[in-house]
Amino acid sequence: MVGFGGWVARAQPRSAFGRPTDGLSPRAIRSLGLLDEDQGEAYELPAFQEYSFEQLRLATAGFAVDNIVSEHGEKAPNVVYKGKLDAQRRIAVKRFNRSAWPDPRQFLDEAKSVGQLRSKRLANLLGCCCEGDERLLVAEYMPNDTLAKHLFHWETQAMKWPMRLRVVLYLSEALEYCTSKGRALYHDLNAYRVLFDDDCNPRLSCFGLMKNSRDGKSYSTNLAFTPPEYMRTGRITPESVIYSFGTLLLDVLSGKHIPPSHALDLIRDRNFNMLTDSCLVGQFSNEEGTELVRLASRCLHYEPRERPNVRSMVQALAPLQKDVETPSYELMDMPQGGASSVQSLPLSPLAEACSRKDLTAIHEILEKTGYKDDEGTANELSFQMWTNQMQDTLTSKKKGDSAFRQKDFTTAIDCYSQFIDVGTMVSPTIYARRCLSYLMNDMAEKAVSDAMQALVISPTWPTAFYLQAAALLSLGMENEAQEALKDGSAQETSSSSGR
Numbered sequence: 001m002v003g004f005g006g007w008v009a010r011a012q013p014r015s016a017f018g019r020p021t022d023g024l025s026p027r028a029i030r031s032l033g034l035l036d037e038d039q040g041e042a043y044e045l046p047a048f049q050e051y052s053f054e055q056l057r058l059a060t061a062g063f064a065v066d067n068i069v070s071e072h073g074e075k076a077p078n079v080v081y082k083g084k085l086d087a088q089r090r091i092a093v094k095r096f097n098r099s100a101w102p103d104p105r106q107f108l109d110e111a112k113s114v115g116q117l118r119s120k121r122l123a124n125l126l127g128c129c130c131e132g133d134e135r136l137l138v139a140e141y142m143p144n145d146t147l148a149k150h151l152f153h154w155e156t157q158a159m160k161w162p163m164r165l166r167v168v169l170y171l172s173e174a175l176e177y178c179t180s181k182g183r184a185l186y187h188d189l190n191a192y193r194v195l196f197d198d199d200c201n202p203r204l205s206c207f208g209l210m211k212n213s214r215d216g217k218s219y220s221t222n223l224a225f226t227p228p229e230y231m232r233t234g235r236i237t238p239e240s241v242i243y244s245f246g247t248l249l250l251d252v253l254s255g256k257h258i259p260p261s262h263a264l265d266l267i268r269d270r271n272f273n274m275l276t277d278s279c280l281v282g283q284f285s286n287e288e289g290t291e292l293v294r295l296a297s298r299c300l301h302y303e304p305r306e307r308p309n310v311r312s313m314v315q316a317l318a319p320l321q322k323d324v325e326t327p328s329y330e331l332m333d334m335p336q337g338g339a340s341s342v343q344s345l346p347l348s349p350l351a352e353a354c355s356r357k358d359l360t361a362i363h364e365i366l367e368k369t370g371y372k373d374d375e376g377t378a379n380e381l382s383f384q385m386w387t388n389q390m391q392d393t394l395t396s397k398k399k400g401d402s403a404f405r406q407k408d409f410t411t412a413i414d415c416y417s418q419f420i421d422v423g424t425m426v427s428p429t430i431y432a433r434r435c436l437s438y439l440m441n442d443m444a445e446k447a448v449s450d451a452m453q454a455l456v457i458s459p460t461w462p463t464a465f466y467l468q469a470a471a472l473l474s475l476g477m478e479n480e481a482q483e484a485l486k487d488g489s490a491q492e493t494s495s496s497s498g499r
Contacts, residue, residue: 045140048115049127050108051085053134056093058452059083063095064459071146071192080207082141086448088472088480090141091126094207101135111137114209117181121174123195125206139206142195144334147202147248151191151255156333158279162323163331164252165288167194167202169317171248174204175241176310183209184310185236189244190225191251199336200328224259229304239304245313246299253292255279260300267297288320347485348492354466355485357473359439366429366436366463367405373463374429393422397430409437428454428461435467444474462488 060067060083067083069092070076078100081093101107111128118124129136147167150159159167171194178184186193186208193205223231227243230236243260250263255277258266266275276289295316301307308316329336353361400415416434419427435450451468454461465488472481 045118045124046126048112048125051127051129051136051138053129053131053136055085056083056129056136056138058456059085059091060093061452061455061459062457066459071148084452084480085138086452088477089126090143090483092123092139092141094137094139096135096137098133104130104135107135110210114183114206117178117183117206117209119174119177120201121170121177121204123197123203123205125209137207137210140197140203142197142203142205144196144198144200144332146192146196147194147251148191150196150332151251152257158255158277160331161280161283161288162321162326163328164280165317165320165322166328166331168249168252168292169314169321170202171204172245172310172313172317175245176314178204178209179238179310184238184241185209186241186244187211187236189241189248191248191257194248196328196332200332200334202328224261225257227304228302237304238309239307242299242307242310242313243304246296246307249292249296249299250275253277253289253296264297264300267293291316291320346493347489348462350463351466351469351485351488351492354470355473355481357470359436359470362436362467362470363404363407363440366433369463371427371429373458373461374427393419393425396422397427400430400433404433404437407440409440412437413441426457428458428464431457432463432467435471439471439474442474444471447471447474460491460494462492464488465491 057063060081063079063081065074067081068074068079069082070078070080073079078094078096081095083091083093085091108128108130111125111130115125115127123140123142125137125139127138129138175184175186178186186204187210188208193208195203195205197203225244225247227236227240230240247260250258250260254263254275258275263275266272272289272293275293295308295313298306298308299313323331327336347355350362350365353365396415396418400412400419403409403411403415413434416430416437419425419430420434431450431454435447435454438444438447438450448468448471451464451471454464454467458464465484469481469484469488472478472484
């Protein structure tokens with residue numbers, strides 16, 4: 001076996017697209033993405049569209065703090081939220097600060113251009129919103145954290161070597177796809193930009209294909225990790241992206257975020273033990289380690305013209321893939337879908353009733369619970385009784401409660417609607433009760449809308465998630481209902497643990 005410090009280049013038979021396929025089964029070729037996107041492997045998603053601000057406000061429960069998934073939370077310059085469109089498709093919404101993208105036409109043109117990309121290697125851009133000063137991007141939501149989390153902040157076990165190799169191959173394929181579609185520039189490529197989907201397959205975030213703003217910087221990370229030419233000119237080039245890919249190769253090899261200058265010193269001194277993650281001992285051959293070090297060194301070359309192009313990176317990484325038949329979620333030791341099944345969750349009586357769509361049991365529980373989950377609403381109602389309008393509003397509420405108790409759900413809908421339409425007071429419980437009343441009258445779509453409105457008022461309220469699940473089941477949307485049940489159970493567990 002060749003020593004880890006030797007330079008090894010292996011010749012392999014190539015496919016029509018210049019990628020090694022020798023000895024790979026058809027399934028393996030498909031799993032590695034070795035067929036060109038234009039040859040029947042295109043990723044099917046809805047066409048890019050423009051959303052209203054109200055749609056995205058509703059989808060994110062009013063841009064609730066609990067829905068923030070940005071690396072730096074609320075303090076991020078442009079905050080990313082998770083959400084659900086129409087309680088169905090999970091999305092990530094990036095909301096720019098108000099000084100970003102002052103020219104709406106420029107923002108729309110750029111977003112639409114990125115929105116034409118469709119690849120299973122990307123967390124694809126689904127749409128955008130451009131209303132007044134608001135600038136938002138909507139992308140596929142990836143539920144299984146970032147590469148940074150799995151490499152630097154793992155809790156149970158370090159990422160296995162075959163999975164690390166898969167990550168860098170898929171990432172190189174994502175960059176190759178973008179380059180082939182005329183989007184070779186990627187801003188601030190780093191381990192936080194690599195996300196994992198439901199099946200734990202790595203995807204490249206589409207957000208990096210757009211700058212943070214018209215005059216925004218291409219790099220927000222520590223200057224020690226930025227390409228040397230960017231330091232000189234302030235401009236990003238395709239070769240700059242390759243440099244950043246080289247830093248990611250170092251991350252994957254070392255399990256640490258090592259500055260390129262320090263890593264290159266270790267490579268020159270043949271100090272590979274310091275460069276390699278100690279958790280990987282015995283998991284890879286000297287030849288595989290040498291090839292990754294060699295590729296990283298080429299990507300980090302000081303002269304941009306000496307760096308490889310994306311196609312040659314794919315060609316170098318494809319032959320290193322050994323465990324191509326094992327699904328990513330197995331390599332990551334996670335259940336398929338990235339989360340526990342509903343059957344394994346401790347469901348409360350209300351959650352259980354909603355999972356069975358047992359409307360009678362749901363009614364009994366909601367009636368027994370009353371308004372005790374309505375934080376502050378009861379006080380607000382009693383405090384504002386001094387006007388005639390408020391008195392009339394309260395009368396509508398009381399009539400609605402009486403009808404709800406007597407199972408006259410049509411009257412309950414009318415009375416609760418009168419209360420809601422006044423608009424001076426908010427009550428998640430009334431939306432929950434009207435939601436069930438709609439379900440009792442076979443009006444599932446309106447029930448879904450009311451469950452979402454309850455979440456806007458109270459983003460962490462498990463009851464709203466559970467009722468959403470019951471409504472989605474009524475629409476035949478089993479998978480989406482399961483997700484809503486999981487979300488509700490997670491919120492209930494979080495509340496009971498004192499978080």
